[in-house]
Ligand SMILES: O=P(O)(O)OC[C@H]1O[C@](O)(COP(=O)(O)O)[C@@H](O)[C@@H]1O
Ligand SMILES: [Mg+2]
């Protein structure tokens with residue numbers, strides 16, 4: 001049965017032709033991400049047994065205490081991509097500034113930059129709740145063989161050539177898009193192979209799940225409060241079910257399969273919310289749209305937002321199309 005399923009490696013080669021700029025470079029890049037994901041997965045699966053849980057003792061540019069697994073995952077992804085000489089630059093949640101990879105070498109013809117959230121859902125690492133990795137890939141905009149600049153990273157989400165995530169949960173899955181739909185691959189840990197288990201993933205247009213940290217409710221804008229009340233009302237197919245794992249990747253993944261909306265609004269303590277535009281919201285927005293879903297900041301399509309800083313945050317509403325449009329309606333009534 002398993003041997004009938006297509007492996008990720010086979011899928012990448014088979015779909016290489018469908019990619020506009022096909023040169024094999026993007027395929028090699030996704031293969032490198034696959035390898036780094038397996039290395040990190042191996043460590044995540046034995047968190048608690050080895051000295052990989054708890055804080056690493058440093059604070060990242062977000063002002064968050066870095067977890068040991070944040071640092072480990074960051075190192076493994078950067079090392080894997082650097083060693084394979086497959087990108088010209090990397091930006092990460094755990095790095096203050098972007099990392100140029102041999103880009104000053106005029107022979108460096110690598111045309112892609114990668115932006116990553118190496119470990120998403122850090123607050124769940126120590127409590128054995130699923131976490132993830134998020135990645136976003138762009139073609140550089142500055143000339144090949146010249147040093148990458150911030151311009152290469154501050155591109156609108158609608159310029160992404162690929163995006164995806166890995167979820168380290170009850171099973172480990174890699175889910176990604178190159179602009180031709182969204183496909184999910186499950187890792188068979190016994191043989192270390194990802195198999196196509198979820199072809200052509202689609203958000204149901206409507207859902208019955210809402211995911212938001214209601215602990216911040218009193219600080220939310222009135223429109224968001226009204227939408228949460230709307231979700232809880234005994235009317236029609238409501239009330240909806242509240243589900244919040246606290247790992248964006250896992251909440252998104254569940255909502256894509258079952259139908260639902262994930263919300264991280266701005267609130268009086270965080271005027272732009274918490275999530276980072278470049279390596280959390282843009283890649284999830286690309287996946288959502290490729291899976292017939294929607295993603296906005298309550299007003300503007302996430303992928304049309306002009307980035308101004310590497311670590312900027314934006315309010316984020318993402319999931320089943322009709323649910324995102326409904327919350328936008330409530331928000332825009334008040335703003
Ligand atoms: O604890 P809060 O404020 O609800 O935030 C949870 C959100 O923050 C995040 O953990 C942020 O991501 P990181 O763990 O990568 O910093 C999301 O995965 C999650 O949805
Ligand atoms: Mg994150």
Ligand SMILES: [Mg+2]
Pocket residue numbers: 070093117118119120121122
């Ligand atoms: Mg993170």
